[in-house]
Amino acid sequence: MPRVNRRYFxxxxxxxxxxxxxxxxxxxxxxxxxxxxxxxxxxxxGGQPIAGQLGxxxxxxxxxxxxxYRVELALPRRPMTAAKxxxxxxxxxxxxxxxxxxxxxxxxxxxxxxxxxxxxxxxNEAAAAA
Numbered sequence: 001m002p003r004v005n006r007r008y009f010x011x012x013x014x015x016x017x018x019x020x021x022x023x024x025x026x027x028x029x030x031x032x033x034x035x036x037x038x039x040x041x042x043x044x045x046g047g048q049p050i051a052g053q054l055g056x057x058x059x060x061x062x063x064x065x066x067x068x069y070r071v072e073l074a075l076p077r078r079p080m081t082a083a084k085x086x087x088x089x090x091x092x093x094x095x096x097x098x099x100x101x102x103x104x105x106x107x108x109x110x111x112x113x114x115x116x117x118x119x120x121x122x123x124n125e126a127a128a129a130a
Contacts, residue, residue: 008055016053020065023056032068039077046075 010020021027029037032052038044052068095108098116105116117124 013052016055018050019052020055021052023054023066026054026068027052030071033071033074034066034068038069038071038074041071041074042077043071043074044077045069046073048073 006022008020008022009025010016013019026032033041033043034054035045048069050067051070053065054068055063055065058064092108093104096106097104098109098119100115100119103116109116113121115121
């Protein structure tokens with residue numbers, strides 16, 4: 001059984017202002033769901049207010065919350081249009097062009113080196129030097 005932090009158990013919302021449950025002990029996912037759960041079902045919140053939250057603590061002792069939305073009020077996700085696909089392809093193509101040799105690669109240029117693997121100072125040269 002997972003360790004439960006009771007500080008997040010507030011189903012009435014008196015402490016946090018909205019109903020709050022510990023991680024993995026929230027309401028059933030067919031009533032309230034996180035953004036990822038909604039996305040997996042092909043839904044989106046659709047402008048509805050937050051109905052609750054799941055509280056958890058990170059390794060750095062930081063309080064974090066995952067918001068919950070009502071599934072019955074969720075709307076279907078909007079399909080990708082041709083214009084959106086075109087903008088995504090344009091952005092990813094820009095990240096594949098090496099600024100040094102101006103050639104398009106079949107991978108994204110590593111930010112760490114700023115140039116493709118074949119240019120001086122690239123990943124291949126750094127690996128050979130190590």
